Amino acid sequence: MAQKRHLAVYHMGVYTDEALLDWFKRRYAEDVPTKLDMGKSCIRFNNVKHIPYELIGELVSKMTPAQWIAAYESR
Numbered sequence: 001m002a003q004k005r006h007l008a009v010y011h012m013g014v015y016t017d018e019a020l021l022d023w024f025k026r027r028y029a030e031d032v033p034t035k036l037d038m039g040k041s042c043i044r045f046n047n048v049k050h051i052p053y054e055l056i057g058e059l060v061s062k063m064t065p066a067q068w069i070a071a072y073e074s075r
Contacts, residue, residue, distance in 0.1 A: 006037070006044040009056060013063035015041040016071040024059055031055050 014021040028036050032052050037044040045051045 006046045007048065007051070008045070009043045010041050011043065011059060011063075012041045013068055013071075014038075014043075014059070016068065016075070017063065020059075020062055023062075024055075027055055027058070028052065 014024055025036060032050055032055070034047065034050045037046065043056075
């Protein structure tokens with residue numbers, strides 16, 4: 001989603017799965033030279049040159065919609 005000063009990716013899986021969130025934070029720190037700017041499920045990118053496309057691809061492949069629904073319903 002394009003905002004006025006940043007691009008954002010929303011991934012509800014990092015909001016519901018602590019292990020997935022920890023994995024993403026660790027990998028982001030290893031792969032990206034800028035500090036992680038993140039809300040509960042919103043990952044903001046202020047500079048398009050530092051968007052880790054491969055890492056985002058890995059992130060979205062780690063949780064299927066069915067897995068997210070199951071996690072949501074178990075709360």
